[in-house]
Amino acid sequence: MKLSVVIPAYNEEGSIAETINTLYATLKKYNIEHEIVVTNDNSKDNTINVLQELKKTVPTLVYYTNTGPNGFGFAVRYGLDRFTGDCVALMMADLSDDPEDLVKFYNKMIGGNYDCVFGSRFSRGGKVIDYPRVKLFINRLANFIVRTTVGIKYNDTTNAFKLYKRETIKGIQPLLAPHFNLTLELPLKAIVRGYTYAVVPNSWTNRKHGESKLKIKEMGSRYFFILLYCLIEKFFSRGDYKKTQQQ
Numbered sequence: 018m019k020l021s022v023v024i025p026a027y028n029e030e031g032s033i034a035e036t037i038n039t040l041y042a043t044l045k046k047y048n049i050e051h052e053i054v055v056t057n058d059n060s061k062d063n064t065i066n067v068l069q070e071l072k073k074t075v076p077t078l079v080y081y082t083n084t085g086p087n088g089f090g091f092a093v094r095y096g097l098d099r100f101t102g103d104c105v106a107l108m109m110a111d112l113s114d115d116p117e118d119l120v121k122f123y124n125k126m127i128g129g130n131y132d133c134v135f136g137s138r139f140s141r142g143g144k145v146i147d148y149p150r151v152k153l154f155i156n157r158l159a160n161f162i163v164r165t166t167v168g169i170k171y172n173d174t175t176n177a178f179k180l181y182k183r184e185t186i187k188g189i190q191p192l193l194a195p196h197f198n199l200t201l202e203l204p205l206k207a208i209v210r211g212y213t214y215a216v217v218p219n220s221w222t223n224r225k226h227g228e229s230k231l232k233i234k235e236m237g238s239r240y241f242f243i244l245l246y247c248l249i250e251k252f253f254s255r256g257d258y259k260k261t262q263q264q
Contacts, residue, residue: 020044020051020123021102025092026110027058030067032225036112041075043116049123054100055080055110058092090199094192106180107203111225114178118219122180125215132212132260134180135204137173142218149223163244167205167251171216174204175240178219185212188260193246198239205247211260 022040026033037053044051057065057080068080083095093107104126108114114136122134138145139160145153156175163174177200189206192199207214250258 018050018103018123018127019101020049020119021100021105022051022053022108022119023093023096023100023105024053024055024108024110025058025089025096026055026060026064026068027087027089027092028060028062028064029110030060030063032111033064034067034071036108036110037071037075037078039112040108040116040119041077043120044077047120049120051077052100052102053078054096056092056096057082058089059084059087086195088195089197090192090195093199097186097192100183102183104180104182105186107177107200109177113222115220115222118178118217119180121217121219125217126180126182129215130213131215132182132185133204133207133214135171135173135214135216136176136178136219137171137216138176138219138221139172140216140218143173143220145221147223148221159240163201163205166244166248167208169208171204171208171214175200176219176221178221179204181207188212194239194243196239198243201240202243202247205243206250209247209251210258 040053053075055068055078057068059082065082072078081095081099083092097105106119106122108119118136122136125131126134137143160172160174164172185207189203189210192202194202
């Protein structure tokens with residue numbers, strides 16, 4: 018299976034080179050056919066120039082500039098419309114996600130023929146490093162609410178780091194979220210629509226450079242909207258969007 022890795026990037030000149038070089042070296046080490054798809058989300062810093070230089074040494078790098086509308090969700094969706102692999106992972110540009118974990122996701126998907134592989138930082142074997150306490154509390158509360166209302170055991174739905182087959186991405190369209198709530202929409206739609214998934218522990222490390230783009234005060238109602246949307250689909254769509262045997 019060819020692996021695509023979609024990375025949204027906004028003002029990531031301090032992190033993007035290390036992220037791409039580390040990811041490329043890891044995937045090359047394991048001889049995984051891949052492409053690295055970076056969506057430059059109309060950055061105001063030197064991100065695009067860094068990508069141009071990286072292209073000279075990373076042959077599997079493909080990058081685009083999303084001129085608008087902008088936002089995390091739009092940038093990810095821009096990449097999801099353009100990847101060419103048989104499966105696609107979403108990773109962050111700040112190297113908070115470990116490429117070695119991505120290899121575990123990839124092998125898990127192939128070994129079990131799963132439609133999705135989800136990372137969990139809070140299951141046995143997972144870990145977080147330098148996670149801000151306020152964000153950690155809000156994260157655990159939000160995931161408890163999602164787990165309870167949807168009726169699932171998976172405990173890290175808001176974790177962006179996940180792997181999906183191409184058919185899964187096609188089957189969970191249309192995607193609505195323009196912001197970080199896309200990280201919730203992707204797995205919840207897959208679960209509600211009956212796609213198979215496995216959970217693999219992963220590590221998360223806080224960024225070394227720049228600042229987080231996630232603004233908690235702005236996201237509460239947006240996450241709630243996506244949760245409500247998926248609940249309505251689960252209980253009232255009468256299975257119209259469920260995965261079929263042909264998908």
